[in-house]
Amino acid sequence: MGISGALRRFAEVVLDIDSTELSIEQCRALEEFSAKMKFDTDTSDLKKLMGVLKRKHLVDSICVAKLNGSAIASTNGSSGTECILGTSMFKYINSELPKSESVFVKVDGNWLMIMPYDAKMYIVRAPSNLSTIELKAIAKELERALKRKKS
Amino acid sequence: MGRVITLVSGKGGVGKTSITANLGIALAKRGISVLLIDADVAMANLSLMLGMHSNPISLHDVLLGEADVEDAIYDGPAGVKFIPSGLSLEGYRRVDSERLQSIVNSLQKQYDFIILDAPAGIEKNVASAIAAADEALLVTMPNTLSLTDAIKIKLLAERLDVKPLGIVVNFIMGEKGELRDYEISKLLDELPIYGLVPYDDEMRRSFIQKTPHPVVLRRPSSKSAVAIQKIAAKLSGTPISIGTKKQIPAEEAKKQGIFARIIGMFKKGKG
Secondary structure (H helix, E strand, O other): OOHHHHHHHHHHHHHOOOOOOOOHHHHHHHHHHHHHOOOOOOOOOHHHHHHHHHHHOOOOEEEEEEOOOOEEEEOOOOHHHHHHHHHHHHHHHHHHOOOOOOEEEEEOOEEEEEEEEOOEEEEEEEOOOOOHHHHHHHHHHHHHHHHHHHO | OOEEEEEEOOOOOOOHHHHHHHHHHHHHOOOOOEEEEEOOOOOOOHHHHOOOOOOOOOHHHHHOOOOOHHHHOEEOHHHOEEEOOOOOHHHHHHOOHHHHHHHHHHHHHHOOEEEEEOOOOOOHHHHHHHHOOOEEEEEEOOOHHHHHHHHHHHHHHHHOOOEEEEEEEEEEOOOOOOOOHHHHHHHOOOOOEEEEEEOOHHHHHHOOOOOOOOHHHHOOOOHHHHHHHHHHHHHHOOOOOOOOOOOOOHHHHHHOOHHHHHHHHHHHHHO
């Protein structure tokens, strides 16, 4: 810092000059970021909702099955196989480890997460593991949509 | 059933814990039953801010299933009740923060307000603290760095099916480079502003005492205490009745020219 810089700094302190500025570029970037993070889950279209939830929770697929393995809803085409795989895997683990709340399996760098909730099985695949809290939140949102669909 | 609100920020150092402590006390001073929970299981310091040091049973013990939750509730200042978090790192490693939700649910009928102080960041313990509540109050500073994290934490709350209630902007200096409240609200998807807390040395000083006393107790008519009491009034729907001393908002004070400030100094001297 030169003499003029030091004098300017001294003057700023003494005269309480506000030398701050708002970065317009940063604000614009934040605006864009914020706009991308909007997810409209207020829809009665189950398929549309599942697509939104997939993006909202950054997961690859979501399948909902009955406890016998039959598919209720899915974001991908192979829902039948996925639902049977998920429910049978959970049932097996639960028979060996009673009171299991969820099953998390790391497969080839990705995660397969299985969790029963309100008499249904939720099977989620994602690049990173979600907390059971977040899995429950997905289940709750879908549960509401399924109830809306029924009524 | 009482309201359960988590104070979250994403970014650390925005004054979330001090707002929690003061807001809880401000509500309690209005005759409202309040339970504060230090949900920061890794870096607990709400107890220190409340001036409470000896808490043999903590949230760690309750989360581990080694103590009853009622035994972890302590009497805090101004009638506020308080569950501290443990300070030990070993306890932190062992606890399952996901159990917090059931603990909060078991207490919800007993209090008008349960306020949780969430940790900074976006990890599992933060998610647990958010998911344990029905509403999340976002605390941010009026700058883009802090707001970036606030946007992320709002998204996390939405992911966890928890309603973002509003925003508390803390440490307002009234400088040109700061984001204005309407800009902050716009960037957070028009979330309402619940409070504007100016930077106040009294807030900082209140924690550097032999026994710390939150600013709403130590200097109730200071700028920051008044702002926090307004938040309490808004949350509880009760009228505002704060000290008699006239407060000049930080932004207004900044707008004053140098001569006005010098004259002001003389006036202060006379008073």
